[in-house]
Amino acid sequence: MKDIKVLGTGCANCKNTVKLIEEVARDSNTEIVLEKIEDIQKIMTYNIMATPGVVIDGVVVHAGGVPPRSKVAGWFE
Amino acid sequence: MPATNPKLFLLLASLLWAGVYLMLPALSEAIVSALPMTRGSHLGGALQFFFYDTPKVLMLLTGIVFIMGMVNSYFTPERTRALLAGRMQGTANVMAAGLGVLTPFCSCSAVPLFIGFVQAGVPLGVTFSFLISAPMVNEVALALLLGMFGWKIALLYLCLGLAIAIVAGWVIGRLKMEAYLEDWVRNMPKVQALAGADGMSLAQRIQSGFDAVREIVGKVWPYILAGIAVGAGIHGYVPQDFMASFMGKEAWWSVPLAVLIGIPMYSNAAGVIPVVQALLAKGAALGTVLAFMMSVIALSLPEMIILRKVLKVRLIVTFISVVATGILVVGYIFNAAL
Numbered sequence: 520m521k522d523i524k525v526l527g528t529g530c531a532n533c534k535n536t537v538k539l540i541e542e543v544a545r546d547s548n549t550e551i552v553l554e555k556i557e558d559i560q561k562i563m564t565y566n567i568m569a570t571p572g573v574v575i576d577g578v579v580v581h582a583g584g585v586p587p588r589s590k591v592a593g594w595f596e
Numbered sequence: 597m598p599a600t601n602p603k604l605f606l607l608l609a610s611l612l613w614a615g616v617y618l619m620l621p622a623l624s625e626a627i628v629s630a631l632p633m634t635r636g637s638h639l640g641g642a643l644q645f646f647f648y649d650t651p652k653v654l655m656l657l658t659g660i661v662f663i664m665g666m667v668n669s670y671f672t673p674e675r676t677r678a679l680l681a682g683r684m685q686g687t688a689n690v691m692a693a694g695l696g697v698l699t700p701f702c703s704c705s706a707v708p709l710f711i712g713f714v715q716a717g718v719p720l721g722v723t724f725s726f727l728i729s730a731p732m733v734n735e736v737a738l739a740l741l742l743g744m745f746g747w748k749i750a751l752l753y754l755c756l757g758l759a760i761a762i763v764a765g766w767v768i769g770r771l772k773m774e775a776y777l778e779d780w781v782r783n784m785p786k787v788q789a790l791a792g793a794d795g796m797s798l799a800q801r802i803q804s805g806f807d808a809v810r811e812i813v814g815k816v817w818p819y820i821l822a823g824i825a826v827g828a829g830i831h832g833y834v835p836q837d838f839m840a841s842f843m844g845k846e847a848w849w850s851v852p853l854a855v856l857i858g859i860p861m862y863s864n865a866a867g868v869i870p871v872v873q874a875l876l877a878k879g880a881a882l883g884t885v886l887a888f889m890m891s892v893i894a895l896s897l898p899e900m901i902i903l904r905k906v907l908k909v910r911l912i913v914t915f916i917s918v919v920a921t922g923i924l925v926v927g928y929i930f931n932a933a934l
Contacts, residue, residue: 528902530704559707559905560780566787568673568712569705583673583705587807 521551521595526562526572533571535585540573543588549595598806602798617655624648649824653743657820658813660739665808666801668700673709680726681716685769689725692718693761696729697754706731707902714777715787721769728919729761732894736816744873745882753886756929760890760922767918768911776911823873850884851927855920858891868892883930890923 523540527533537555544551556562565574569583575594598605624647628640676699680692706727713723733754742750774782796804861868868889875885900912907915 528704528707532704559711559902562708563711563784566712568677568709569700570708583700584811 521549522576523551523553524556524574525553526556526565526567526574527570528559528562529557530570532585536571536573539585539588539591543591544595547592547595598802599799602802605802613655613659617652620648620652620655624651646824649743650821653740653820653824654813654817656743657736657739657816658809660735660742661812662805662809664698664735665805667698668808669796669801669804671695671699673699673705673712676726677713677716677718680713680718680722683719683722685719685721685766688719688722689762689765689769692722692725692765693729693758696726696761697733697758699726699730704902706899707906710903710906711781711784712787714781715784717786719769720774720777721765721767723765724768724915725761725765728764728894729758732761732890733757734893736812737889737893740820749882752930752933756926757890760919760926764915764918764922768914771914773911773914776908776914778906778908781906823871826874826877847884850881851887851924851931854884854888854927855891855923858888859895859916859920860897861892881931882934883927883932886930887923887927890926891920894923895919 521544525533525537525540527536533555537553540551540553544553562570562572565572565579567579567582571581571585572579572583573581573586573594580594581590624644627647628644631640631643676695679695680688683691710723710727713726714720738750738754741753872885872889875888876882895916900916903912903915
């Protein structure tokens with residue numbers, strides 16, 4: 520079970536990132552809890568400078584732009 | 597091949613690109629002459645325009661986006677911040693505006709970047725120079741200007757865009773408005789700006805170039821196609837000076853009006869291009885249209901709403917006024933120079 524947070528103020532890239540992570544998780548049969556963080560003050564506590572950011576189990580694994588599918592798949596191996 | 601011999605790949609790719617680019621005029625004539633209509637007719641002229649302009653603009657866009665994608669891989673936001681942290685006003689504004697062009701940037705990242713810069717001790721005015729140049733001088737706008745109006749106009753746009761970012765940031769810095777940051781931003785813990793390891797190989801940078809092409813060109817090509825189709829379609833059907841009376845050079849008030857209309861509108865460069873092409877084709881003056889385009893891209897209402905969480909109203913109003921004034925000046929310069 521992975522705890523995933525997507526950090527972003529709600530632009531198209533953020534929504535696409537959420538969709539992509541849900542898809543890849545479903546395809547690889549990984550159980551995830553996905554949370555979207557849109558509050559800028561909370562986002563900044565992760566010290567990222569580009570959104571969307573992705574946090575898995577408390578660790579920032581990605582920041583800036585929609586991650587490529589291969590990278591997302593790598594998180595669920 | 598990009599993975600095994602990246603240098604050779606870059607050389608061959610640029611030769612191939614240049615070869616195809618030089619053959620475009622002949623190719624477009626060949627396509628039109630193969631179609632069942634005369635070259636001299638309205639339709640023939642419109643089709644030749646379409647078959648020449650479309651691949652030309654798309655090739656320029658692909659080339660520039662690919663190169664920018666590779667260059668971007670050298671300038672992550674973290675490295676840019678480390679370059680700017682602790683510097684004084686002045687030269688740092690020039691650097692920030694230049695880095696704004698080179699650092700990958702999406703408008704929804706404006707606020708995290710802003711806070712990240714301020715937290716690491718980048719002066720407020722320098723941060724603004726970066727935030728203004730990043731969206732305004734972008735590769736899509738440059739490629740389109742290059743494709744449609746030639747390198748002189750594209751270069752003028754690049755220089756004036758940088759000039760606005762440098763001067764506007766410097767002015768905001770001189771106004772000493774640090775007190776108009778929201779309290780929670782000022783109270784955030786200071787961080788040390790670290791460049792971080794880079795260590796990307798040339799092959800990986802080429803991959804970044806391809807990723808940028810897929811993401812940017814993949815997204816904007818329908819807009820560009822639509823814009824060129826509109827431009828080709830009205831070729832000869834709508835009077836050329838249709839817009840001239842109210843958006844031409846003689847109408848001095850058209851530049852401020854264009855900026856005012858542009859502020860509440862939100863679009864990226866790609867979305868506004870079809871409008872720009874249509875306006876120009878109908879006789880609007882280039883400076884007026886560029887002022888409109890810069891205002892739509894650089895000043896947008898949704899961005900202000902997000903920035904409001906970080907800046908107090910007075911600083912936002914100052915930001916809008918300073919940038920709008922810069923855009924006005926650019927509009928008048930373009931109208932006067934051409």
